Structures are given as structure tokens and as C-alpha cells.
Amino acid sequence: MVIIRGATTIERDEKIEIQRAVKELLEQIEMRNSLTRSEIMSIVFSSTSDIHSYYPAKAAREAGFEHCSLFSAMEPDIEGSLKLCIRVMLFIEKNFTPCHIYLRGAKVLRKDIVSKMNIALDGPAGSGKSTVAKEVAKDYNILYLDTGAMYRACALKAMQAKIAFDDEERLIELMKEIDLSIEYEGGVQKTVLDGRDVSEEIRLPEVSMAASTVSKCPCVRVKMVEKQREIAQKMSCVLDGRDIGTYVLPEADFKFFLTARPEVRAKRRYDELVSKGHAVDFEELKADIVKRDEQDATREFAPLKKADDAVEVDTSDMTISEVVAFVKSKMQEKI
Ligand code: DC
Secondary structure: OOEEEEEEEEEOOOOOHHHHHOOOOOOOOHOOOOOHHEEEEEEEEEHHHHHHHHHHHHHHHHHHOOOOOEEEEEEEOOOOOOOOOOOOEEEEEEOOOOEEEOHHHHHHHOOOOOOOOOEEHHHOOOHHHHHHHHHHHHHOOOEEEEEHHHHHHHHHHHOOOOOOOOOOOHHHHHHOOEEEEEEEEEEEEEEEEEOOEEEOOHHHHHHHHHHHHHHOOOOHHHHHHHHHHHHHHOOOOOEOOOOOOHHHHHOOEEEEEEOHHHHHHHHHHHHHHHHHHOOOOOOHHHHHHHHHHHHHHHHOOOOOOOOOOOOOEEEOOOOHHHHHHHHHHHHHHHH
């Protein structure tokens, strides 16, 4: 006897979605393992606890798997596990080397048999990139890399060394000695500069503008891009930035370019800073954001730009969950 394993994810907890996903998964397993239905003795499903609408076993019966025993169970709700996921085990009455099948979002469960995936999320400041990237990374249980934090740390280093943000010669020297590392604690990115956690400090508005200026310098970009590519090559991750889809990872599996009207973007940043107790002037912040975008989009080396093959999303009038759902549905279409 052989056991074949597999899994898939659904978009919404709805009967029709469960029926579609189960049918697709079982048909793929049959096809890729050259099975005939009579060889399947039993099929056992488990689904994550956010799936309530329908039994996968019933969906299998309706998809024509009538002769074998069928069983569905619900998994416990485990923090950090993949959402809306249906897993399956098929018990087969013959001997062969099984081909396990992982579809859609469930591909991330088997990084050993399914190649890793990189998702590029680019766009101007306040377009919603980081919030969406964090959610997508959490849902797919993969890493989130905030590349802006790396440029912010370079800017902070230049501030500490009292170097003008456009002094290329001194920035070249600074890049030789910078000790910057990206660490993760409970899945949350920590930016560590010279052995100190600067994750909060780099969020200050003065660092934002300085980051935009130092990031114009090719010596800064080359150094940071090298680190970003190294991380992306090793594991599946969502990277947010300005040039991920065009320059850092032109071969990224999925590319999105988020935009929003300037006043909406400024309001988001304003609310974020105020909630952290900073006193900020809305109009000043808006002017800074517009100036920063202009500087990021017009620099010579790897500017802020939509990749030709990126999906553009205007998030101005969308909620975070709407943007996340849209991004995930576009990814599902392509997987
Ligand atoms: O995403 P952010 O606001 O934290 O980025 C701060 C600055 O860093 C941004 O204005 C330009 C620069 N940046 C960049 O040039 N390339 C990236 N991939 C990310 C950020």
C-alpha cells in the first residue's frame, strides 16, 4: 500500500470553493500518479478550523469518488498555521513511488518538493505595502522583508556619523564599515545596527527623508540589494520596497505595485505616527511624502517604478483585508 499526501487552499469558506478545491486536488493527484479510481481504498481529509461551510469528504463524493471510504476531520486552531487549508491522504492499493501534490497557497507547506516563491510588493510611501506584505507573509507562513528599513538604517548611520546624505565619497566609506543585520523575533523583523535594535528609531520622519536621499547613492543600493538577494535566494519571502520587481528580483514569482492618492497616503502615515505618540503636522507630512516620492521615482539608479509585469493596485478606497484578498486571488490565479 502507498499513501499519497496533498493539500490546497481556498479563497473563502464557501461550499462552492470547497467543492472546486477538493475536485482539483483529487484530480491532480490521480493524474500525476496515473491512478484509476478503483485503486483508491480510502481518502482522509483534514481542514483548518476556519473552514466550516462544507465537508471535503462530501465534496469528494460529489466529484465522483464514490467507491472508497471517505473521512473529514477538523484541525485544531494553531497560531501561525496556513489559513483556509485542506489537507488530504489517499491510501492506494498498489506499490509505486508516490507524487505528493501541493496546490495554490499550500505550496508553501512543502518547500522541499515545491520550489520557493518570492513576492515583490513595490510602491510609494504609504501605499499600504508593509501592512499588506505582513498579512500575506503571515497567511502563507513565509518571511516578510521590509527593505525600506535597511535604507533607513543606512540613513541613521549617516546621521550618527554626521555625513551629508548625498556625500557619495563618505557614504562609500560608511558602507564599508556598516554593521547591519536583519533578524526575526517571533516572525517580526528587527533591524539591528552596530549591535543595537533600531527598529523604532528608523521610523522617525527625519529618517524617512534621509533614507530617500542616501538610497540614491549606488554604493548604498548595491550593498543593500546584495543582502536582499541573499535572503530571497534562500527562502520564500514577501519583499516590499521600490525596486524589488524591476531591479532586486526581476524574476520574482509574483509582482504587485501598490499606489494610493497622496492625501490618503499622508493620512495613513499621520495616523501611524500619531498613534505612536509623535507630534506631526499633516500638511508638512504630506509635502514630505510627495517630495520623497518624486526623489525616489526620479533617481538614476533603480528608481521607484512599476515593473511591466506587475499587477497595479490603487489602494486609496480599499480596506487592508480587501487589498490582501485581491493580492492573494491574483497569486492563486497564477499558481
Ligand atoms: O518603504 P520606506 O518608506 O520605509 O522606505 C524609506 C526610503 O528608502 C524610501 O523613501 C526610498 C528608500 N527605499 C528604496 O530606495 N528602495 C527600497 N527597496 C526600499 C526603500
